[in-house]
Amino acid sequence: MVKTQLLVVGGGPAGLCGAIEASRRGVETLIVDEGVELGGQLVKQTHKFFGHEGFYASVRGFEIAKRLKDQLNEHVKIMLQTTVTGIYEDVVVLYDRQNDVPLEVQADYILLATGASERFIQFENNHLPGVYGAGAVQTLMNQFMVLPGRRFLMVGSGNIGLIVSYQLLQAGAEVAAIVEIADRIGGYDVHLRKIKRFGIPVLLRHTIKKALGQEKVSGAIVVQVDENFQPIEGTEKEFAVDAICIATGLVPSVELAAMANVKIEYVPELGGFVPYRDQNMRTNVENIFIAGDLAGIEEATTAMIEGRIAGLTIAQSITKANLSREIESLQRELIEFRSGPFSEKVRRGLAKFFPQRVVEYSREPQVDSGPVGKLRPIIECYENIPCNPCQTSCPTGAIVVGGNINSLPKIDYEKCTGCGICVSKCPGLAIFMVQENVEPGFDLVIVPYEMLPVPEEGERVIALDRDGKQVCEAQVIRIVRFPHKTNLVHLKVPAGYATRVRNFRVKKQENVFVCKCEEVTLEDIEKAIDLGFTDYEELRRYLRIGMGMCGGRTCRSLVLSILSRKLGKSPEELLKGHFRPPVMPTKFESILRGESNED
Amino acid sequence: MKTEYRIIIVGAGIVGCSIAYHLAKFGESDVLVLEKNYISSGSTGRCAGGIRQQWSSPHNVLLAMRSVKLFERMREETGFDIEYRQGGYLVLSYDEQEAAQFEENVKMQKNLGLNVELLTPNQVKQRFEYVNVEKVLLATFCPTDGHANPHLANFAYAFAARKLGVTILTHTEVLAIEPTGSKFKVHTSRGRFEAKIVVNAAGAYAGQVGSMVNVNLPLESYRHQILVTEPIRNFFDPMLISFSGNFYIRQTKHGHFIMGQGDKDERPGLNYNVTFKFEKDLAKKMCWLLPFLRTLRVVRHWSGHYNMSPDAQPIIGESPELANFYYAVGFSGHGFMLAPAVGEALAEKVLFGETKHVSIAELNVDRFERSTVRETNVV
Incomplete structure (x- = not known):
């Protein structure tokens, strides 16, 4: 029998942050995780995160996992490749998979941060090898370095579908198309633009009808749907693909919470069945807390904040120290993060548990594209998402997102020196530098580039527009390499093309x-x-x-x-x-x- | 088309191109190279590519040592990777008299500063286990000897010369050369050119070119055959050669084995045919020497010519009978390996009246009026 003050189930962003806050205040903590390393989904995330610097904006997911792990102290014990198989009346049972042995634990407090599992969908032959969940593709590709296919059909255009599509391109695979059953893209506009620049078609109001293949996937049939999401006959399209990636959403993993007598409620806006919790992440069971996707499908930044709130509240209960100032500050962060349009659904869901507040943000876009001929950034960020590294990285204060992180960035071209730091920092790769007439007959465009191979200076490449369409030839005249791998490629394009060129393709x-x-x-x-x-x-x-x-x-x-x-x-x-x-x-x-x- | 040049070189093999390159390197680019076929079409493009410094004649040793220095810099100088590899030359002797001569040669070569050693058959076996050393009496080994791709070396000089302003006309055959006192009129299949100086670097055709101006060069061309196998993994570093055993073999950068032998019964004259007898004889000899060759396939078999001089040493210099008519001929099978040093020396002689790096004074044609010692290290 193992005894601990706090048992954290799940070592992803929420669980790690809970453990960090509690252990920092002396709480003896045991983290149990099924995986081979801590970090949960973070270890597979190769993109840079949104948000603000306090929550690792502009840092890649797997790097965030490392930084979180580094904050764990001597009060934390870790068990990996271990699954909590049940929260029983008497004990919590851990199954140590490596030693093939169960272990009994008694914990004063439990933080459940079990995350979510992938929502699967029904279509013909969905059992064929080659049909993967997006998380599985990420695990194989980014954690274990195995590319499970050469040409993918992506089903779902939420942030995961868009991000995984981009990562597949980075890994050298092709994405034949992204299909989205709704009439609009689910994920962030900046994520969409990243993949559109490579010419990946996105089919709205389409879904997968059938996987083709005898022993493994050799193709897919997609079909258009009507307003009621019913397939329209005769609109089938066939794609030759060897893998189908399903990114149609996540379902909170509520099993353990339910076993521990936590009240489970059906809140579709939060992903379906979710445990009840209050603003401090405490459930109806006094000593059981939840955080992260288990508490409602959202994203890693809010998961980290929720984890911290839970960890602080638990530490407050155990140590009797007054941590309300820290807790309230984090709650304000959450309110700010959730004030944007993308969190509207989450707010509606959470309103079933406690009242929601929002803070105002500016919807006013940048209208001025700056003085022609000056080397300057063009910010193509038109959606209110909680993100501000452009502002915080700007050394001259030329970019302002405003009081609320959901506001749109605005740039004062008089203050801008054209240094380009914002281009390399922007997690959405939504900032470009342009300069017209950099030499007679030519414009300069600087694009952020995260693909391989990185072209050589002097190389001629094919310039692409925002939709990935070939527009002209360009010459790479300079490459500024960064350790975070968002390299800035300087393209010399024919005069007049500075406003159109946003990407390029290395000549194959x-x-x-x-x-x-x-x-x-x-x-x-x-x-x-x-x-x-x-x-x-x-x-x-x-x-x-x-x-x-x-x-x-x-x-x-x-x-x-x-x-x-x-x-x-x-x-x-x-x-x-x-x-x-x-x-x-x-x-x-x-x-x-x-x-x-x-x- | 420009028809007047200061210097016309006949032949765009490696010797002609090396002379042209070095002339241009020393500042004289008013040079025309005339080639009746294409670059490397003659003996250069047909040779095995060995680069050896182990000679019985001191002149040849010195020329070859200078050549090695120039081969070492060739990539840097010309920008061409000529596949130069210094894997050494292992020379096997099967003859007592020759073995005794080798001991003398090694002394002489060492005196001239060459790093060379005598090896017993056992030492050969220890270092090169794949060689059958049966009947071998003695071997010599020089680690700085080696080989290169003769085509690429020829192109390297040709293109480097062109870059420096030299004109090379291919498919332009010299039909007659008319000395007029102050200059030469060179009649070709593409019209007449004129030059103050003519250099004969015509390889197998050098005797004919000499006779166009009544300069008698004691030369005869002999056919030599050569073949190449399919490629295998590279493991065979040295060029393996024997005068008494009458063979040479090396592995190219691409893994092919290239090999050949001489034929004592060969009659002088130009003959580009090949015989099956050669393949049979060589198969027998080489499979005995290197048993791993048995399963390798022969992919190509061709012939070229040794332009032989009476003492098997090249004839280089200005004609004593006809001023401003120069030649670098009679290489007796070794033009490729000597070309860098000879090109440099002849260019120096033409431009400065004397050589700066290695002497060619003893190599002019008038040596045959005195007594001369025959080079014996020839396959």
Whole structure:
């Protein structure tokens, strides 16, 4: 039997923050987590978080997990790969999976931070291997470095669907399309713009009808739906994909709470069945607290704040210290975070437990796009989301989000020095730098870039617009690399394109092989001819064309036609080159065998 | 088209291109190189690419040592990766008289500053376990010897020369050369060119080019055959060679084995055909020497020419009979490896009247009027 003052179930952002606050005040804490490392969903999040600096805005999720772990002190014990299998009347039972043994725990307080599980949906053949939940894809891809497919269909356009689509692109996969059953995108506009810039189509009012494939997914059929979300016959579209990623929402994991006699209520706005709790995250059971997605599907920043409130309240109960000032301050943070339009649903849900307040924010957008010809940022952030690193990172105070974090950023171009720090800091990658006429006939656009390969300075790339459409060629003239991997790529574009270019595509090395034996490409040959090689035999000797096993049978005429085209000479004029035995490669031992037969 | 140049070089093999490159490097780019086929079409493009400093003649040792210094800098100088690899030359002797001569040679080579050693058959086996050392009496090894891709080295000099302003015309055959006292009129398949100075670097065709101006060069061209196998993993560092055993073999950067031997019965003359007898003889010899070769396939077999001089040493210099007519010919199978030093030396001789790095004074044609010692380290 293990005894602890506080048992934290789940070591994600909410549980970790609860443990941090409680242990900091001397509460003996045991964190139990099913995973192989602490951090919960944070360890799979490679994008930079929104919010403000106090809650790790502009820091990538897995980095936040590290920072939280670093704050745990000597009062904290951790058990990983351990599942709480039940909260019984007498004890809490942990099942240690590594040692295959149950462990009994008595805790004075329990913080349940069990998070959520993925909401699955019904469609034909949804059992086929290749159908994944978005969380599973993230776990495989970002935690265990396994890419579970090459070409994905993403179902769901909430933040998870959008973020995972972007991460798939970063990992080198293709996203054939994102389908969304509703008539509008579920996630943040800045997340949507990030993937639209790569030309990923988003189909609204569409859903998946069927997975194709015998033993694994080889395609998907999607269909348009009517206002009642019913499929419209004849609108089916087929996609050739080898993986289908389901990102249709999360369901709070309420099992343990329910076992502990916590009142479970049905609040669709919070994700379905959720435990009752008050503003201090305390449930109807005096010593049981909840935080994070279990308390209502939201996001990591609010989970962290809730965890801290729970940890402080528990510490207050145990130590009898007055922590109300800290708790109230965090509650005000929550109110501010939830004042935006995206939290409207959550507020409605929470209103069933306690009254909700909002603080006013500004909806006024930036109208001025600054003085033409000056190197300056263009902020394409048009949605009221709780986020302000542009303001806090600006060294000259030129960007102001205002008193409320949900307000839209505004920039005073007179104060702006064009340093570009905001571009690298913006978690939504929504800020670009432009300068018209940086040299005669050319504009400069600086885009934040998180893909591989990072192009070389001087490289010519294909410039893309906000919808990922090819608009012109651009030249990479500078790359500013940052340790946080949001690199700033400076693109020289034709004059007039500064307002359109927002992304680029590295020109793919499409290998057109002419000599397959020696792997010589059309590009190699054309380059050599441009360098001054004028004969088939010179090319052969320089590039090894025809020096392979086939002796030039395949490539000789191809090379002659390339030469003919490039030099404007007829193939007859070009030296045809030598023909050398043996026509078929012959083993030495075969030659020797012939020799001994003659003896 | 410009028709007057200060210097015309006949032949765009590596010797002609090296001379052109070094002339331009020393400031003289008013140079035209005339090539009847294409760059590397003659002996350069047909050779095995060995780069050896172990010679019986001191002139050859010094020229080769200078060449190695220049090969080492070639990538940096020309921007071309010529696949240069200093894996050493392992020379095997199967003949008592030759073995005794090797001991003398090594003394002479060491005196000239070459790092070279004598090896017993056992020492050979320890270092190169894949070699069958049966019947081997003695070996010598020089670790700074090596090999390179002759095509790429030829192109390296040609393109570097072009970059410095030299003109190279391919598919332009020299038909006649007319000395007019102050200059030469060079008649070609693409019209007439004129130059103050003509350099004969015509390789297998050097004798014919000499006879165009009645300069008699005692040269004969002999066919040599060579073949290459399919590639395998690289493991074979040295060039392996024997004069008494009559063979050479190396592995290229791409993993192919390239090998050949001489033929005592070969008649002088230009002949680009190949014989199956060569394949059979070489298969037998090389599979005995290197049993792992048995399963390798021969992919290509061709021939080229050794432009032989009477003492198997090159003939380099200005004609004593015809002023401003220079030549770098008669390399006797070793033009590729000597080309950097010879190109440099001849360019110096033409421009400055004397060489600055290595002497070629003893290599002019008039040596045959005196007594000369034949180079014996020839396959």
